[in-house]
Amino acid sequence: MSEENEIDRVHLTYSDEQLVEKFKAGDKDSFRILVERYKSRVYNIIYGIMGNRDEAEDLSQEVFLNVYRFLHRFKERSKFYTWLYRIAVNVCLSAQKRKNKSGSIFSLTELSETNNTSGKMELADQSFSSQKMLENMELARKIKSAINSLSEVLKTTFILRESEDLSYQELAKIFQCSRGTIKSRLSRAREELRQKLKLYLM
Structure with a gap:
């Protein structure tokens, strides 16, 4: 060796x-x-x-x-x-x-904790697919603006959850807090985003 x-x-x-x-x-x-x-x-x-x-x-x-x-x-x-x-x-x-061009960080997936078993927030106009709607520069700007408006801790928790699909337990270890705290943060983040994006949601 x-x-x-x-x-x-x-x-x-x-x-x-x-x-x-x-x-x-x-x-x-x-x-x-x-x-x-x-x-x-x-x-x-x-x-x-x-x-x-x-x-x-x-x-x-x-x-x-x-x-x-x-x-x-x-x-x-x-x-x-x-x-x-x-x-x-x-x-x-x-x-x-x-970046000068508009682009989306996330889709509208899993922003709410409703009874929708798919975990997706439905778009108001179902004649458009989620992907097509996200290609709309105004919607993409709204999504980015909404995410960036979250407090740092909510934004970071939400991004890690959505981008890496980390479990509550993994996130709890990263932030050195309880699973309940993580659930609360994600719930607050989704609620804030849902309110900011409500015009695009059912």
């Missing part, structure tokens, strides 16, 4: 916290392992938000560049992946603001 492979084998046994501490102590291999550990998740989150594979690749690199620049400031008051996912979400939102 080569020395490099042996280093990788040893590093893979470390927790995120141990890798962060080793990086702060000057071990660059620790950062490489963190990237390998999380690059797929970060890419999936970004692709879910942005909907473009090339953009997801570019923004993933931006996320890890930011992580590399600021990891020495990470105080470990939260889990590493919580901090990482927050960076990913913020990078996406910044990218959306930089």
